[in-house]
Amino acid sequence: MRYKNVVIESLGYTLPPVIVSTDALEQELQPAYQRMRLPEGRLELMTGIRERRFWEPGTLPGDKSIESGQQAIAVADIDPQKIGMLIHGSVCRDHLEPATACRVHHALGLRRDCTIYDLSNACLGQLNGIAMAANAIELGQIEAALIVGTEDSRPLVENTVRSLNQDHVWTRKTVKMAVASLTIGSASSAILLTSRAISQTDNLLHAVTAQANTEFHDLCQSGKDEAVGEEMRPLMHTDSERLMAEGIAMGKMTFEQFLKDTQWQRGDLHRSFCHQVGAAHRKLMLESLQLPEANDFTTFQWLGNTGSAALPVTLAVGLEQGFVEPQENVGLLGIGSGINCLMVGVSFNEVRVGTQTPG
Numbered sequence: 001m002r003y004k005n006v007v008i009e010s011l012g013y014t015l016p017p018v019i020v021s022t023d024a025l026e027q028e029l030q031p032a033y034q035r036m037r038l039p040e041g042r043l044e045l046m047t048g049i050r051e052r053r054f055w056e057p058g059t060l061p062g063d064k065s066i067e068s069g070q071q072a073i074a075v076a077d078i079d080p081q082k083i084g085m086l087i088h089g090s091v092c093r094d095h096l097e098p099a100t101a102c103r104v105h106h107a108l109g110l111r112r113d114c115t116i117y118d119l120s121n122a123c124l125g126q127l128n129g130i131a132m133a134a135n136a137i138e139l140g141q142i143e144a145a146l147i148v149g150t151e152d153s154r155p156l157v158e159n160t161v162r163s164l165n166q167d168h169v170w171t172r173k174t175v176k177m178a179v180a181s182l183t184i185g186s187a188s189s190a191i192l193l194t195s196r197a198i199s200q201t202d203n204l205l206h207a208v209t210a211q212a213n214t215e216f217h218d219l220c221q222s223g224k225d226e227a228v229g230e231e232m233r234p235l236m237h238t239d240s241e242r243l244m245a246e247g248i249a250m251g252k253m254t255f256e257q258f259l260k261d262t263q264w265q266r267g268d269l270h271r272s273f274c275h276q277v278g279a280a281h282r283k284l285m286l287e288s289l290q291l292p293e294a295n296d297f298t299t300f301q302w303l304g305n306t307g308s309a310a311l312p313v314t315l316a317v318g319l320e321q322g323f324v325e326p327q328e329n330v331g332l333l334g335i336g337s338g339i340n341c342l343m344v345g346v347s348f349n350e351v352r353v354g355t356q357t358p359g
Contacts, residue, residue, distance in 0.1 A: 001208045002261060006134045007199040009078070009144070010352035011316040012071030012190040013309070014064045016053035017358035025161070025182060032164040036172045043182060048279025052185030052304030054154040061092040061150035062100045064188035066107040069148045071354030072190040073108070080109060082198065084142030085133050086116045089125035090149030090308045093118055104148060115142075123275055123336035125149060125308040126189065130344060131208045133193050143195050150188035151307040156181055183278060185304030189312035201350040206329075207261035209343045211254045213246065244281050247335045252288045254341035255333070262329075262345040266290060269345075270328035273318060275335050276300035276310040285333070297323045319351045326350070 022044040026033065033040065044050055055064065065088060073080055086108070088101035099118040110116075115136075121128050126149045133145030160181040164170050170178070196202060259265065272291055274282055276299055286293055297318035299310075306313060311332050324330055332344040 001131065001135065001210075003134055003138050003205050003207065005196050006137045006205040007194050007196055007201060008191060008203045008205055008346050008348075009194045009199055009201055010072045010076035010192045010354065011312060011319070012068040012073075012075065012192075012354040013313045013316045014067045014071070014150075014188040014356045015303075015313075015358060016055045016186045018054040018056065019051050020054055020157075021051045022049055025157070028161050029164060032170065032175075035168070036170065036175060038172070038175070043179070046179065046278075046280070047183050049183050049300055049304050051302050052153065052157075052183070053187070054157075055152055055186050057154070059152065060094045061090060061152055061188075062088075062094045062103045064150040065090070065100065065104050065148040065190070067356050068150070068188045068190035069104060069108050069146055071356055072146065072192040075352045075354035076192050076194075077200070078144065078192070078194070078198070081111050082194075083110050083144045083146050084114055085136055085145035086110060086114055087129035087133060087145070087147045088118045088149055089120070089129035089147055090151050091120055091122060091125065092150060092152045108146075121336060121340060122338060123305075123307050123310060124334050124340050124342045126191065126312055127308075127332065127334045127342045127344060130191060130193065130205075131210065131342065134205055134208060137193060137195050143198055145193045146190060147193070148188075148190040149308045151184075151186055151309050153184040153186045153304070153306070156184055180305075183305045185306045187303060187306035187309040187313045189309040189316065191312055201352060203346060203348045203350065206345040206347065207258070208345075209254055209258040209261045210341065211250065211257065212338060212340045213250045214338060244277075244284065247339050248281075248285050248288050250339050250341050251285060251333065251335050254343055255289050258331070258343040258345065264329060264345065268329055269331050270295065271318070271324050271330045272296045272333055273311055273315050273330065274333045276303065276314055277305055285335075289333070316353045316355065319348065320353050320355070324348050324351070
């Protein structure tokens with residue numbers, strides 16, 4: 001999918017106030033570590049993640065999606081009534097129904113004929129939202145679109161700790177299926193797309209490339225889609241080694257098509273932002289794509305894997321820190337369970353990032 005009339009105008013993000021270090025998490029896991037005779041420090045050594053963040057108990061995803069959306073709109077200096085599509089693209093949502101996008105739409109005061117819906121696709125939901133919104137803008141159906149989403153890792157991490165400590169079905173052999181759940185962090189993000197006609201930045205979206213290999217849809221699975229909220233006690237089983245191998249293989253094939261879609265050579269891709277899984281995944285991914293680590297920006301060390309918010313938040317932080325120079329080409333290289341790959345090519349001219357981070 002190639003575009004000539006779509007711009008990433010601004011981003012917004014919100015980070016949780018509660019920081020949970022990997023050391024502290026391992027202290028909570030002492031009953032499991034002692035029972036299975038696991039060495040301390042193993043989790044950070046394996047993943048490169050030293051901490052992740054949690055929202056305060058009782059926080060709903062919609063609460064923070066509203067904040068992130070407000071940040072993106074404010075920094076873009078755009079009339080919210082120009083927004084003709086709102087997509088809530090995270091795994092986490094307020095309720096099974098109605099769509100969390102409904103509450104966000106109401107809070108942001110968007111117009112009545114704004115198309116609104118939730119979109120869920122594991123870690124790629126917000127990137128899929130970019131593709132859907134970009135198509136509508138390119139076709140001239142709307143002038144602007146807002147993609148938001150918030151991931152809440154607290155229920156998954158806390159229930160994984162409880163299960164590992166209390167359920168003796170876990171062994172040294174099977175515990176590796178729970179490691180990915182302990183890397184999950186919380187974050188919220190928003191991406192505002194506009195047509196070039198109303199853009200003030202001209203951060204041109206060149207192409208979106210999507211591919212899937214659903215033969216491996218069962219390598220990472222959570223529990224059944226049941227009621228959310230305080231009673232939610234999710235567990236996730238992930239064959240991390242196989243998922244990494246098959247995901248990188250899929251990523252390599254997708255990247256070759258991505259270069260064709262963007263009409264770039266490898267040397268034309270100045271900066272990359274990969275999905276934030278961990279150190280081993282990043283190293284192998286960049287090696288397989290023949291991309292230099294020096295041109296890749298990361299946040300997993302202090303945010304963990306924040307699901308669908310990982311790429312937008314990492315992009316926003318990288319832009320804030322001056323990682324991308326004007327006129328540079330940027331690749332957002334997403335891989336999610338399923339297995340799905342989605343890669344976005346954009347050139348940035350002007351940085352507009354709104355943020356609400358804890359003091």
